[in-house]
Amino acid sequence: MTPAEIRFRPAAEADFAWYLDLSIRTLRAQLEELGRWDPVRRRTRARESFDTGEIRVVEREGQPIGTVALGFHGDHAEIHSFYLEPAIQGQGAGTAILRMVLAEASHLPVHLEVLKQSPAMRLYERAGFVRTAEQAYDWLYILPASSPIGVEPRDACPR
Numbered sequence: 001m002t003p004a005e006i007r008f009r010p011a012a013e014a015d016f017a018w019y020l021d022l023s024i025r026t027l028r029a030q031l032e033e034l035g036r037w038d039p040v041r042r043r044t045r046a047r048e049s050f051d052t053g054e055i056r057v058v059e060r061e062g063q064p065i066g067t068v069a070l071g072f073h074g075d076h077a078e079i080h081s082f083y084l085e086p087a088i089q090g091q092g093a094g095t096a097i098l099r100m101v102l103a104e105a106s107h108l109p110v111h112l113e114v115l116k117q118s119p120a121m122r123l124y125e126r127a128g129f130v131r132t133a134e135q136a137y138d139w140l141y142i143l144p145a146s147s148p149i150g151v152e153p154r155d156a157c158p159r
Contacts, residue, residue, distance in 0.1 A: 077105035
């Protein structure tokens, strides 16, 4: 999948039920494996992230295929709520979407949290993210800002 096939649009309140469902379908097995599955907690966390106003719906051919959020926090940016329809995972969509989002924040380090059981860790590590810390259930990653001399650590992200 190429970036030309992908469009972002701001999430609207009408997208919340779908967003919640997508997050459950994406995370439930991993959370169960960690002993952390709780539908009330999942809904609460989904609502909190949705209410930041940073969520974008990712569309291909006018159909929603996922979500991603990019927040700016002064000295860094943060990716969160990056969920893809399970049927399209592993087909290059995640890589294309990640490259598009990272292009918006190339001047800043980019932070993200990933569940320890998540196969998405491979995507982030291929893109140049470095694991910097551990929490009880998550790994914390940082991608350095693009070098001022033109060396792009993000070039490691497969095309």
